[in-house]
Amino acid sequence: MDVSEAVAARMSVRAFLPDPVSDEVITALLAQASRAPSGGNLQPWRIYVVNGSAMTRFRDLMATERKMSSGEYNMYPPDLWEPYRTNRYRIGEQMYATIGIEREDKAGRLAQLARNEDFFGAPAGLFCFVDRRMGEPQWSDLGMFLQTFMLLAVEAGLGTCAQEYWSLFHELVTGFVEAPEEEMLFCGMAIGYVDSEAAVNTLTSERMPVEQWARFL
Numbered sequence: 001m002d003v004s005e006a007v008a009a010r011m012s013v014r015a016f017l018p019d020p021v022s023d024e025v026i027t028a029l030l031a032q033a034s035r036a037p038s039g040g041n042l043q044p045w046r047i048y049v050v051n052g053s054a055m056t057r058f059r060d061l062m063a064t065e066r067k068m069s070s071g072e073y074n075m076y077p078p079d080l081w082e083p084y085r086t087n088r089y090r091i092g093e094q095m096y097a098t099i100g101i102e103r104e105d106k107a108g109r110l111a112q113l114a115r116n117e118d119f120f121g122a123p124a125g126l127f128c129f130v131d132r133r134m135g136e137p138q139w140s141d142l143g144m145f146l147q148t149f150m151l152l153a154v155e156a157g158l159g160t161c162a163q164e165y166w167s168l169f170h171e172l173v174t175g176f177v178e179a180p181e182e183e184m185l186f187c188g189m190a191i192g193y194v195d196s197e198a199a200v201n202t203l204t205s206e207r208m209p210v211e212q213w214a215r216f217l
Contacts (some may be wrong), residue, residue, distance in 0.1 A: 015198030
């Protein structure tokens with residue numbers, strides 16, 4: 001598989017098979033992903049992997065002590081404007097359409113959203129933290145690291161779903177992984193084998209044409 005194939009194949013997987021993924025495979029992917037660009041070579045990402053019995057314990061915790069926290073950052077700017085508002089709205093409508101959830105079905109939509117809390121059935125996941133003293137450039141480094149990991153996962157036959165949703169449970173997650181106080185949860189990520197029979201995984205998100213967001217001077 002070349003890079004172009006991995007980029008085209010990567011998707012936000014929202015239904016996984018229960019087949020386990022070994023710690024060794026995840027370790028190898030993390031080591032490779034650490035070659036991602038990092039300003040000043042700071043390598044600001046701090047990763048906590050939840051797999052095997054740890055995933056079982058975390059799911060039990062979510063089932064018994066689920067407590068949402070106020071987010072420590074905005075996932076999206078308030079009062080989102082065009083064309084970004086339409087982009088966000090459209091992908092949501094398309095995703096719900098794949099699984100037959102109508103716009104009026106608020107309960108159905110909330111139930112699908114809550115599947116984030118089970119990593120969409122993935123057997124493994126990770127939480128990405130960053131030191132609170134780091135700035136926007138280092139947050140950019142996190143994105144490059146995570147994208148590199150996701151492309152390498154595709155090459156390894158795995159699927160992923162990056163989940164900023166977990167930031168809404170940052171206190172619970174921080175306590176579970178025993179992250180130090182100076183570390184802030186940025187996102188989680190589901191890791192596993194794609195359930196290719198799941199309708200929700202048939203969605204291919206749209207992208208704006210290059211002419212809409214790039215200028216050649």
